Amino acid sequence: MGEWTVFVVDDDEGVRNGLSFLLRTAGYAVQTFSCATTFLDAFDAEQRGCLLLDIRMPQMTGLELQQELNRRRWRVPTIFITGHATVPSAIAALRAGAFDFIEKPLRDDALIESVARARQQEEIAHEENLLLAETEARAALLTPREREVLELVAVGESNKVIARRLGISFRTVELHRSHILEKMQARTISHLIRMAIILESSRSAGKK
Amino acid sequence: MAYFSRLSTAGEMASALAHEMNQPLTAIVAYARGCLRLLRAPTPEPNMLREGIDRIVEQGERAGEIINRLREFMRSGESQQTTVDVLEVIEAAAALAQVEATQNGVAITMRLEENLPSILVDRIQIEQVLLNLLRNATEALVAANCERREIIVEARRTGEDAIEIIVADSGPGIAADIEPRLFHPFVTTKDHGMGLGLSISRSIMEAHGGSLRLIPHTSGALFALTAPISDSEVREYG
Numbered sequence: 174m175g176e177w178t179v180f181v182v183d184d185d186e187g188v189r190n191g192l193s194f195l196l197r198t199a200g201y202a203v204q205t206f207s208c209a210t211t212f213l214d215a216f217d218a219e220q221r222g223c224l225l226l227d228i229r230m231p232q233m234t235g236l237e238l239q240q241e242l243n244r245r246r247w248r249v250p251t252i253f254i255t256g257h258a259t260v261p262s263a264i265a266a267l268r269a270g271a272f273d274f275i276e277k278p279l280r281d282d283a284l285i286e287s288v289a290r291a292r293q294q295e296e297i298a299h300e301e302n303l304l305l306a307e308t309e310a311r312a313a314l315l316t317p318r319e320r321e322v323l324e325l326v327a328v329g330e331s332n333k334v335i336a337r338r339l340g341i342s343f344r345t346v347e348l349h350r351s352h353i354l355e356k357m358q359a360r361t362i363s364h365l366i367r368m369a370i371i372l373e374s375s376r377s378a379g380k381k
Numbered sequence: 382m383a384y385f386s387r388l389s390t391a392g393e394m395a396s397a398l399a400h401e402m403n404q405p406l407t408a409i410v411a412y413a414r415g416c417l418r419l420l421r422a423p424t425p426e427p428n429m430l431r432e433g434i435d436r437i438v439e440q441g442e443r444a445g446e447i448i449n450r451l452r453e454f455m456r457s458g459e460s461q462q463t464t465v466d467v468l469e470v471i472e473a474a475a476a477l478a479q480v481e482a483t484q485n486g487v488a489i490t491m492r493l494e495e496n497l498p499s500i501l502v503d504r505i506q507i508e509q510v511l512l513n514l515l516r517n518a519t520e521a522l523v524a525a526n527c528e529r530r531e532i533i534v535e536a537r538r539t540g541e542d543a544i545e546i547i548v549a550d551s552g553p554g555i556a557a558d559i560e561p562r563l564f565h566p567f568v569t570t571k572d573h574g575m576g577l578g579l580s581i582s583r584s585i586m587e588a589h590g591g592s593l594r595l596i597p598h599t600s601g602a603l604f605a606l607t608a609p610i611s612d613s614e615v616r617e618y619g
Binding site for chain 1: 399400403404405406407408409410411412414415416418419429432433436439440443
């Protein structure tokens, strides 16, 4: 879904284009928006990138936009830019999930460095999401019984213990196990356990 | 920029100015840093460099424009100066400051001489200066958590051709280390202040041929401003 993009939202045309210019010289694809609303209209959760937001804008402020994105569950690293940083505004931004906070005018290469870190973080999160989606797709093929066996394998129980716990024969456990390895496309037992942990942690994160 | 004239105090005006100036400065720094990046490449792209430099010039001119408009606003051209009743202008500023004062338990007492001659000033600007002094006094009383919260405003004739207006408060006064720099820009004792209120206020008074000073006093802060008495027989306008 397109190139990794920095979305710049700032009501000041000069600032917006200046930031865009600087980011383009650093090799980033950039899209600019003059207000929160035009950005939300163009918003597509599939797009990958990070957000550069002026905290002080008429109508919808940067903080309000961040809250709206949280509500829509669009997880994109957000870097706030502010003309007059105060501790309360920084705290409010970080509480709302800001990735970073940069003051105007820009000091050193603060912006480029911050965007580079945001990209790193976004890429790690993206990889994790891909891995999770793939693992979930494989786990969907398991029967309820196989899922039970997998949970016990993941906590390190031996086939003997699993057989006793589930009231089935040792031979049946072995059979389930080979089906699980096959369906999960696990190369080794430790690979299988890693996948089981990924599934478990996403389930517990979902419950929160 | 048009909204400058609607802002109620010099302090707010200064804050708005800082925001206005920060925008072109941010753009200029961003373009300049971009150009430096381009120059680091083995073969810099001339078209993009030209675009960057064009924009630096454009944003620099924009900043100059802001300063020019501010100057025009501050210069208080003679055409804007009118004959103003001293008591009226003091009462107007006090009325604006009264809300904040009342909320904070601050009493404003007036000791105004009767039958004062009119002064020749830009009414809105003098109101801004007075309001700024009254708000500073109120904030100082609140910040120091003073028990007695009183502001005294006095007006009297001083010499042949000027009126003196005093704004004194019962607060802790101006700290000795701040005092020599009190009227310098960006000197402030407030958490949320730009430190431009008094420096702009003094510029406004001087542009009127008057003055704004801190008067040494045993307790609290005492500011005195002078403004020229209107003398339409001598001065001819238009």
